[in-house]
Amino acid sequence: MNADKNKNGLEIIFTEDHYHAHSLESNGKIVKSFFKELTTNIYNSSFDYTKEYYTIMKGTKRVNNREKIPLVLVERNLYSIVASAICQQSKVHLSELRFNKKKYPSLLKNRSVDFWCMYKQKDTKHSKPVNFYIELKRCRYDLNKTKVEPSQVLLNFINDLNNQLKNIIDVSNKRTIYDDIYLGLVVVPALYNADKDQNNSNDTLHNILSGVMNNHGVDNYLISTWHLPTDDMFRLEKKQCRFVSILGFPISVPRE
Numbered sequence: 001m002n003a004d005k006n007k008n009g010l011e012i013i014f015t016e017d018h019y020h021a022h023s024l025e026s027n028g029k030i031v032k033s034f035f036k037e038l039t040t041n042i043y044n045s046s047f048d049y050t051k052e053y054y055t056i057m058k059g060t061k062r063v064n065n066r067e068k069i070p071l072v073l074v075e076r077n078l079y080s081i082v083a084s085a086i087c088q089q090s091k092v093h094l095s096e097l098r099f100n101k102k103k104y105p106s107l108l109k110n111r112s113v114d115f116w117c118m119y120k121q122k123d124t125k126h127s128k129p130v131n132f133y134i135e136l137k138r139c140r141y142d143l144n145k146t147k148v149e150p151s152q153v154l155l156n157f158i159n160d161l162n163n164q165l166k167n168i169i170d171v172s173n174k175r176t177i178y179d180d181i182y183l184g185l186v187v188v189p190a191l192y193n194a195d196k197d198q199n200n201s202n203d204t205l206h207n208i209l210s211g212v213m214n215n216h217g218v219d220n221y222l223i224s225t226w227h228l229p230t231d232d233m234f235r236l237e238k239k240q241c242r243f244v245s246i247l248g249f250p251i252s253v254p255r256e
């Protein structure tokens with residue numbers, strides 16, 4: 001586990017206790033670099049959104065409305081932030097890349113992947129580009145819960161992501177000549193009601209996600225956590241947000 005502070009002074013903690021680069025063959029370092037850069041860009045974009053929003057809305061009746069922050073709202077509201085974060089890493093990217101069952105007979109129905117991009121490490125002269133296929137989910141965690149345990153919704157999301165990634169692998173591995181990496185992302189804002197008792201340990205979510213992954217036989221994943229500068233920076237209804245974690249679990253399919 002290591003903590004970084006970026007250009008905005010945001011405190012971001014990267015956890016790789018359960019990350020095994022060797023299981024991804026030659027792409028282990030690339031996945032780690034991509035995930036770290038992507039999640040940092042997501043947090044920076046969200047922070048910049050907040051600053052700009054309040055600059056524009058200053059002096060209006062809606063200046064205290066904090067319900068339009070993409071990281072706190074539903075999954076689809078995250079797409080614009082994630083797309084802009086990917087664009088900072090690669091100019092070659094698409095959203096909702098579709099796979100038609102007429103072209104891929106093995107599919108039971110038309111499918112799509114949330115994001116695809118070609119990525120090349122900037123600081124490595126001889127590295128080859130890789131294809132990233134990214135599926136995105138979002139699930140809130142309630143810090144007011146008396147027991148530190150995963151919710152059934154989170155468990156279902158992880159199962160769905162696993163199934164989606166497997167389906168994509170079956171049909172996408174001939175898109176380019178480069179290796180393919182399939183990356184599932186779950187964005188988890190940790191929310192609480194200040195009027196109720198709450199779990200305030202910073203590693204609460206890490207412990208929950210570790211248990212979730214191990215229970216599902218997935219022991220290779222990365223976690224990035226942004227601890228918000230102030231607890232009242234983001235709000236959703238009556239709840240406040242203490243931190244946001246992004247869980248990423250990758251599958252690498254090298255070219256033969």
